[in-house]
Amino acid sequence: xxxxxxxxxxxxxxxxxxxxxxxxxxxxxxxxxxxxxxxxxxxxxxxxxxxxxxxxxxxxxxxxxxxxxxxxxxxxxxxxxxxxxxxxxxx
Amino acid sequence: xxxxxxxxxxxxxxxxxxxxxxxxxxxxxxxxxxxxxxxxxxxxxxxxxxxxxxxxxxxxxxxxxxxxxxxxxxxxxxxxxxxxxxxxxxxxxxxxxxxxxxxxxxxxxxxxxxxxxxxxxxxxxxxxxxxxxxxxxxxxxxxxxxxxxxxxxxxxxxxxxxxxxxxxxxxxxxxxxxxxxxxxxxxxxxxxxxxxxxxxxxxxxxxxxxxxxxxxxxxxxxxxxxxxxxxxxxxxxxxxxxxxxxxxxxxxxxxxxxxxxxxxxxxxxxxxxxxxxxxxxxxxxxxxxxxxxxxxxxxxxxxxxxxxxxxxxxxxxxxxxxxxxxxxxxxxxxxxxxxxxxxxxxxxxxxxxxxxxxxxxxxxxxxxxxxxxxxxxxxxxxxxxxxxxxxxxxxxxxxxxxxxxxxxxxxxxxxxxxxxxxxxxxxxxxxxxxxxxxxxxxxxxxxxxxxxxxxxxxxxxxxxxxxxxxxxxxxxxxxxxxxxxxxxxxxxxxxxxxxxxxxxxxxxxxxxxxxxx
Numbered sequence: 001x002x003x004x005x006x007x008x009x010x011x012x013x014x015x016x017x018x019x020x021x022x023x024x025x026x027x028x029x030x031x032x033x034x035x036x037x038x039x040x041x042x043x044x045x046x047x048x049x050x051x052x053x054x055x056x057x058x059x060x061x062x063x064x065x066x067x068x069x070x071x072x073x074x075x076x077x078x079x080x081x082x083x084x085x086x087x088x089x090x091x
Numbered sequence: 092x093x094x095x096x097x098x099x100x101x102x103x104x105x106x107x108x109x110x111x112x113x114x115x116x117x118x119x120x121x122x123x124x125x126x127x128x129x130x131x132x133x134x135x136x137x138x139x140x141x142x143x144x145x146x147x148x149x150x151x152x153x154x155x156x157x158x159x160x161x162x163x164x165x166x167x168x169x170x171x172x173x174x175x176x177x178x179x180x181x182x183x184x185x186x187x188x189x190x191x192x193x194x195x196x197x198x199x200x201x202x203x204x205x206x207x208x209x210x211x212x213x214x215x216x217x218x219x220x221x222x223x224x225x226x227x228x229x230x231x232x233x234x235x236x237x238x239x240x241x242x243x244x245x246x247x248x249x250x251x252x253x254x255x256x257x258x259x260x261x262x263x264x265x266x267x268x269x270x271x272x273x274x275x276x277x278x279x280x281x282x283x284x285x286x287x288x289x290x291x292x293x294x295x296x297x298x299x300x301x302x303x304x305x306x307x308x309x310x311x312x313x314x315x316x317x318x319x320x321x322x323x324x325x326x327x328x329x330x331x332x333x334x335x336x337x338x339x340x341x342x343x344x345x346x347x348x349x350x351x352x353x354x355x356x357x358x359x360x361x362x363x364x365x366x367x368x369x370x371x372x373x374x375x376x377x378x379x380x381x382x383x384x385x386x387x388x389x390x391x392x393x394x395x396x397x398x399x400x401x402x403x404x405x406x407x408x409x410x411x412x413x414x415x416x417x418x419x420x421x422x423x424x425x426x427x428x429x430x431x432x433x434x435x436x437x438x439x440x441x442x443x444x445x446x447x448x449x450x451x452x453x454x455x456x457x458x459x460x461x462x463x464x465x466x467x468x469x470x471x472x473x474x475x476x477x478x479x480x481x482x483x484x485x486x487x488x489x490x491x492x493x494x495x496x497x498x499x500x501x502x503x504x505x506x507x508x509x510x511x512x513x514x515x516x517x518x519x520x521x522x523x524x525x526x527x528x529x530x531x532x533x534x535x536x537x538x539x540x541x542x543x544x545x546x547x548x549x550x551x552x553x554x555x556x557x558x559x560x561x562x563x564x565x566x567x568x569x570x571x572x573x574x575x576x577x578x579x580x581x582x583x584x585x586x587x588x589x590x591x592x593x594x595x596x597x598x599x600x601x602x603x604x605x606x607x608x
Contacts, residue, residue, distance in 0.1 A: 017375075017449055033512060036504045045498045048414040048422070052502075058426075062506035065427035066434050066513035069298075073305035074520050081306065081526040084369075087536060 033059075096160050105220060108160025115341060115487040119277045120157040122345045123150055126269040126352060133356055133464035134262030137363065142182035146266040149175035153270035157277060161220040162210045165278070169206065169242075173199040176271055179263045180255050188258040194532070195255035198241065198248065199271075206238025225282050236283060243275035243326060244319045245292050246299060250532035252319055253303065257311040257368070261359030264311055268318055268355050269348045276325045276344050285332025290421060293327025296320065297428045304435035305521065306528045308370050310358050310444055314351070317394065317436040320428070321347045327425065328409040331416060334488040339408030342482055346401035346475060350393035353468040354440065357387030360461055361444055364454035371523040375449035382456045384445040386465040393472040395437030395507055396429055401475035403503065404482065404494045411492060429503075430510035437507070438514045443523065 037056050047053030098110040127150035134143060152175060155168030173196070180192040212231030214220055225232045244252040256267045283289065300320025304313045321343070328340030360383045361376060362368050377384040389400070396402035406429065413422040456462055475482050483490040514521075575582050 029512070029515070033508050036501065036508055039501055040505075043497045043501050045502055048417075049419050056505065058502040058505035059509040061423075061426060062430040062509040063513050066430050066510040067517060069301055069427075069431050069434065070305060070513065070517045070520055073302045076302060077306050077526075077528070080528040080530075081524065082529060084308065084525050084527045086527060 097158075099160075102163060105161075105163060107163050107220070109164055110158045111160030111222075112158060113487070114485065115277070115280065116157045118341055118345060118485045118487070119273065120154045121485070122348050123153045123157060123270060123273075126150065126266070126348055127154075129464050129467055130262065130265045130269070130352065132467075133265055133359075133461050136458060136460050138260060138262045139182060142179060142260060142263060145175045145178035145182065146263070149179060149266060149270055153274050156274045159222070161222060162213065163220055165222065166203075166207060166210055169274070170203050172271060172274065173203055176267060179266055180259050182263050183259040185258065191255045191258040194536075195251055198251040202238045202241030202248075204238075205234050205241070209234030209236075209238055222281050224284055227283075227286060227288075236286075239275050239278045239282065240292065242271050243279065243322055244272055244296070245326065246295050247531045249296065249299065249319055250530040253307075253312050253315040253530070254532055256315045256318075257309055261363040264315075265352050265355045265359060268314075268351045272318060272322045273344050273348060276322060276329070276340065279326065279329045280337060280340060284329055284337060286330055289326050289330030290418075291330070293323045293325070293330055294421065294424050294428075296323030296326060297424075298431070299323075301428065301431040301435050303528055303530070304439070306526075308523050308526060309368050310370055310373065310440060311355065311362070311368055313370075313435065313440055314354050314358060317432070318351060320432060320435075321351065321394065324406060324409055324425070324428070327421070328412065331409070331412050331418070331421070333412050333416060335408060335415060335492065336412035338483075338486045338488050338490055338492075339405060339412055341486055342405035342408060343402075345482060345485070346393070346405040346472075349468050349471050349475070350390045350401060353386060353390035353465060353472060354394065354436070356461065356465050356468065357383050357390060358440070358444070360457040360465070361454070363457055363461070365452055367452075369523075369525070370443035370447075371525060373444045373450055373452070374447035375445070376452060376454065377445040379453045380445070380456050382462055383465065384441070386469045387445060388441050389469040389472055391437045391441050393476070395433035396503065397433075397437075397507060398495075398500050398503060399473065399476045401472045401482070403476055404479035407494055407499065407503070408492055426506065430506050430513075433507045433510045434514050438511055439521070442514075 037059050040055055045053050045057075047057070051057065094112055094114075096108045096111045099106055099108050101107075127147060130146065130150075131143065134146065138146075149172055152168045152172035155171065156165055159165035159168055177192050177196040177199070180195050181188055183192075209231050210220075212229070212234065213225065216229070216231060225235060227233055227236065241248050252272070256264050259267055279289065296319050298320075300316045300318070300323060304316035304320065307313045307316060325340040325343050325347070328336040328343065330336075358368075361373065361380070364380070365373070365376075367373055393400035393402045396406040410422055410425040410429070413425055479494055483492075574580055577583060
């Protein structure tokens with residue numbers, strides 16, 4: 001996870017913000033992600049409903065539901081967002 | 092404190108039970124007392140004395156509700172909380188806080204009135220003021236449910252929470268987050284366990300919290316929305332209503348109060364040191380505020396139910412109870428919601444405040460008492476996560492649940508880390524904007540206001556129209572009268588004496604004729 005990695009790396013000043021390190025961070029993150037899925041080969045995941053025991057189900061479900069929520073929020077934002085001084089002339 | 096009724100008193104013609112104890116009540120009272128202490132530690136050197144006094148009285152109200160043995164006592168302490176929490180909101184000291192406090196007070200007084208009508212109905216119809224599960228068979232039960240749900244920030248009246256809490260002082264929001272919504276959770280457990288409708292209300296609250304938090308720019312308002320989200324998990328658990336679910340809801344309330352207070356302390360420290368509250372103006376603070384950042388991250392991991400934090404051992408009990416009841420839809424939604432919590436509170440809050448871009452701010456960590464309070468709560472988050480049996484022992488029902496199985500660990504890590512991937516992959520979609528999002532409070536802050544204005548305008552138009560019309564009618568009548576009775580009018584002219592005498596003669600003749608015949 002990026003922000004935990006960076007908390008450890010904060011000893012070096014602004015290491016996190018150097019563009020050449022972005023790639024490293026993404027790689028590290030990607031490796032951790034892959035590890036959590038690969039581990040499922042060795043751990044038997046028993047689901048309650050059947051499908052939730054599929055290989056990588058939680059990973060896919062987590063990603064897709066979050067992507068859906070972000071997109072939904074974005075669309076709703078067009079409808080609901082107002083400048084943040086919208087209520088300032090309240091009586 | 093032993094189980095059962097401990098203290099009674101006479102009130103009007105009722106015998107009220109001021110103190111009644113049970114494991115559930117003790118659990119809530121314990122966490123309220125802990126929060127009163129740690130919150131006080133966080134606040135005591137920075138907050139004004141009246142804020143501290145109000146906060147402690149507010150906590151006392153919450154503990155009073157926890158131990159209230161009957162509906163009358165519960166109602167009295169409930170209103171005590173409403174009053175003192177309003178004072179805490181006002182202690183924010185700004186014009187915004189003053190207005191938000193008034194809206195907050197109105198909302199809670201309305202809720203209190205509904206609750207009181209419901210309680211009176213129950214007293215009249217059943218003759219009992221005992222706190223026991225109330226069926227939703229007549230209006231009394233519904234009124235009590237609505238009154239309690241308003242305090243739980245349930246839809247549609249949930250906007251008060253995100254409206255009022257972020258306006259309070261840095262320490263005020265810590266107190267506010269702990270008591271009102273969680274006493275409502277306790278009241279729901281005591282009065283409405285297993286009401287199906289609560290499952291759906293809870294799920295709505297969960298997703299409402301996530302979506303609005305994703306849209307939000309103010310860091311403390313993000314956390315306020317995530318209170319609604321977390322209370323949604325508890326309400327959903329109460330709706331499921333099995334022993335496991337009630338245990339889960341209670342455990343989650345306990346754990347939630349700790350990590351939410353920790354998150355708000357972390358945000359409060361940032362606000363206290365920088366004076367800024369908008370994500371778009373913050374960022375890169377991890378370097379100069381390492382302790383605040385670390386505590387904030389621990390709180391964020393706990394709220395996301397990361398393994399070895401308190402959220403992991405409490406939230407999973409609720410979703411487990413949904414699976415045990417074969418509520419597949421509910422279970423799937425809860426799972427998506429867990430991922431969503433990581434998205435909006437677990438990453439979004441620490442990322443935009445402590446990392447993101449470098450905002451150029453270099454604030455120090457806050458004073459020692461604020462740091463001490465944060466460290467205490469961060470330690471509690473982790474200890475509860477590592478030693479879940481400490482919390483499980485306090486729960487109302489015996490616990491038959493093992494959170495740490497390899498299968499659970501793997502699936503939870505997959506779920507959370509891949510929602511993290513979604514966050515970073517979709518970061519461009521979440522660029523912070525200087526905006527707020529409309530909510531139901533628009534209805535009473537804008538719609539009703541503008542309707543009133545329109546009504547006033549309509550009446551003033553009507554008024555002018557009526558005035559014009561009436562003055563025109565009056566002037567017509569005036570000219571008409573003037574024509575006959577005016578100085579030049581026919582009836583006002585001077586008449587010659589002769590004609591008058593003639594008319595008198597005519598009249599007298601007519602009289603004579605009448606008197607003869």
